[in-house]
Amino acid sequence: MKNSTTSNTQIRQRRHARIRAKVKGTAERPRLAVYKSNRFVSAQLIDDTAGKTIAASHGREFKGPQSVQATSVGAAIAQKAKVAGITTIVFDRGGYRYGGQVKALADAARSGGLAF
Numbered sequence: 188m189k190n191s192t193t194s195n196t197q198i199r200q201r202r203h204a205r206i207r208a209k210v211k212g213t214a215e216r217p218r219l220a221v222y223k224s225n226r227f228v229s230a231q232l233i234d235d236t237a238g239k240t241i242a243a244s245h246g247r248e249f250k251g252p253q254s255v256q257a258t259s260v261g262a263a264i265a266q267k268a269k270v271a272g273i274t275t276i277v278f279d280r281g282g283y284r285y286g287g288q289v290k291a292l293a294d295a296a297r298s299g300g301l302a303f
Contacts, residue, residue: 213234213236218235223283276301277303
């Protein structure tokens with residue numbers, strides 16, 4: 188439930204903290220972290236044990252509406268993961284609902300060869 192002093196961003200950040208308590212990325216199975224802004228969608232493959240980003244893709248690289256950006260970002264991150272020798276990941280939806288852009292990105296990453 189939303190109360191008058193808690194913003195939607197704060198609610199999403201709490202939800203993301205709950206997810207992050209359970210989801211950890213390793214070198215063999217990095218975390219695919221999704222972030223959405225009002226204009227763009229971005230994704231990173233993160234090795235949490237080393238604290239390093241393995242690969243990243245951003246919606247600025249692609250033209251079109253956000254759903255098209257999300258699909259392109261998912262395909263690009265899958266391609267970069269394949270180059271880095273990664274086939275399995277853990278998915279971190281960033282506190283966002285699994286639908287729309289997040290689902291489009293995940294489906295594109297799966298069709299690009301990533302298993303999660």
